[in-house]
Amino acid sequence: MSTFDYDLFVIGGGSGGVRAGRVAAETGARVALAEEFRMGGTCVIRGCVPKKLMVFASKFGPAVGEARDFGWEMGDGTFDWLAFRPKLHAELSRLENIYRTNLARPGTDIFDARAVIRDPHTVELSNGRSYTAKHILVATGGRPFIPDLPGAELGITSNEIFNLDHLPEKILIVGGGYIACEFACILNGLGVEVTQWHRGPQILRGFDDEVRGHIAEMMMAQGIDLRVGVSPEALEKAEGRVRALGTNEHKVMVDEVLWATGRAPNTEGIGLEDAGVELGRNREIVVDAYSQTSVPSIYAVGDVTDRIALTPVAIREGAAFVETVFKGNPTRPDHELVASAVFTQPEYGCVGLTEEEARAQEPVDVYVASFRPMQKSFIDRDEKALFKLIVSQQTQRVLGCHIVADGAGEMIQIAGVAVKMGATKSDFDAAVAVHPTMAEEIVLMKTPTRST
Template sequence: MSFDYDLFVIGGGSGGVRAARVAAAGGAKVALAEEDRYGGTCVIRGCVPKKLMVFASEYAGMVEDAQAYGWDIQSGDFNWGSFKGKLHAELDRLEAIYRNLLKNSGVETFDQRAKMADAHTVELADGTKKTAKHILLAMGGRPVWPDMPGAELGISSNEIFHLETLPKDMLIIGGGYIACEFAGIMNGLGVKTTQYYRGAQVLRGFDDEARGLVSEEMCQRGVDLHCGTNILEMRKEGDKIWVKATNGDERLFDQVMFATGRAPNTVDMGLEALGVELGRKGEIVVDEYSQTAVPSIYAIGDVTDRVNLTPVAIREGMAFVETVFKGNPTPVDHDLIPTAIFTQPEMGTVGLSEEEARELEPIEVYATSFKPMQQSFAGRAERVLMKLIVSQASRKVLGCHIVAPGAGEMIQLAGIAVKMGATKEDFDRTVAVHPTMSEELVTMKEPVRTA
């Protein structure tokens, strides 16, 4: 049977675009459909604009530090309009790059929604049907909206980049990394920021000691964080939003942002009818080669809800091309993925948390918390944390957790060592780079505890 294409990709985010262009570069006939903007969550409404906002939000603190170091400079007000214009120009530039990458690789693109018609056919929004030998689902995820009175008054992380004006005060609901990052950003930009999280401590799933320090420092910097607190209802009151919380508070805010989780974009895609298995959250169930229950259909990235990170989606896309188009079956390695959370302070992590590791085997914990030189000199009381989790039996470093300025940069390099199976003694054999914060990773001699 002849098909219109060798591969049809649904979704123009990081994973889908990479798979499409690498397959096309290898000689496959490829098409891709995207209903919104090219670049996906990461480029358009995630990591990239978020990190630029993190940078913007850190300058007020830098001005204060500069004064402490003898610089005669004053901080003016933050101009949201001026920043926002530049931000959107940058996103437009990046989207154009993604479109050009596809075009130059010979991928045919359709700027419309596509869904499945059968195991080899996709149907575009205009009713056109296209057939393909292989179909790759890379639709990503979307913010989840809570089911409660007045929820429509709130915004999600998608809309925060498009605010007309910066609110004077804002409530962020959630305790995951998106909620915590935006609490730091808005607080740094001068917005009076309140955060409600229903759980006992923010950043669930990360190392307890590390997330405890992040939470403490967020509060020190002015975020009004309330754990064990959720909201019951919201309503419009004049220009403000009235919010009633489970702790009895009734307060007014200019903006309310929900960061209460994300869900895979699988609604109304025609998947169940074809026999593609979906999990409890609507995620597409795949094997280690990203293949679904229907042999011609594969899925990568956030739509599979495995490890929802951009570089992972790209890796899954590359492994898919190796497996299907290069005859080299390549499973995706989801083990020991380093990651950064751009909270303020920043957190970098790779491997197991102390809590996870001690469930598995006897461990030693090496940790140190101190005031770094740069901030300490400026009279700031912020603390950083360097922490290694070590197996008593193999001496391997099972986990590394850093809370510090530049933690993301540090964890990339520590991640190489941990991925290679470095032992505590390998770390100890490495000479310290002085004076740096990260030198503490190689100078901790005695464990602070064993478990």
């Protein structure tokens, strides 16, 4: 009989931790999970889910004007944040309850407490109790990074944006990553006057350069005051509002400042270093291909490992951990060719290499189609869709697929299957177009735009 209280103790109730805990418990293992905040983690409570619901809400404002141009008679309408917010919170509570129920069903013990690792097999909870476990899984996710500058405390982060008592009339968003750009589009669509500062030369660093420029143009065309090459230097209270002072004499007076300057692995104060767990330069937990840390009994999955910070990836890592440790089937989570979406307006979906990455490794053909979709051209809107394929000249395999269009997140999921399977350009060409759709462009691009 085991001398441990549990076979597995999971720290963190986000998507990766809950999946690992539930599946391990279904094997008959004795499992416990501790979560100090709310079950569901960043994605469900203060990330993907509430953000996407706000994306939905934000599209109705611009749609009113488009509807009139299509012939509908209707007024401008106004967005009522105080009517939307309780429905948002009710949905998050519903999802949290599902997570909790599914985790408890196979017999997992759930502790609503903060957990700290005391040694390779011991976890101490904030309620004063301690438990031993044969294996410990850290799935504590990430947290927003706030820059160290005067008045930084006057700003909020994506953690707080969903709980505002009222929407600001004017907001400054600091950052150029996908979170910053998504919220710039969301709040602009809800009628907030948006200024965005980004210290780099272009938004969405790490994504395809051509796409980055395209999205920046679309955002500015919608009325977002996007300024690149600008860093904040200080925030200060002024006349009941916040004054932001930036480089190159930039300044703006706003009602709210949103820090969207990146995220950091959530490794502080949970006993990792005392237990001997190696941390990386960004204080992420260093793991091997099977999510095992430098301490054999301790594993880690999800954003806390700073591999690919996406919810579905954390879920796959959690499932692979159970296969490896509890099912005797060593399984590496697959981090190759992971599709993703950025919910700007229009959306951006991508899978595989950027043009820059592909050119650096081999000669490629690049196919690009940029056009006004039928729905937009009919009412004389300037919004353009962009479809892009990056193809190996030697093998003709599609190395990257990039889509900027309404519904790009939905399209890239399907395209991701083809790219993952190793589809070639001729495979795309052989598919008959579905007409009239935007997505048909992905199989109609016959001549390379450029070859490098």
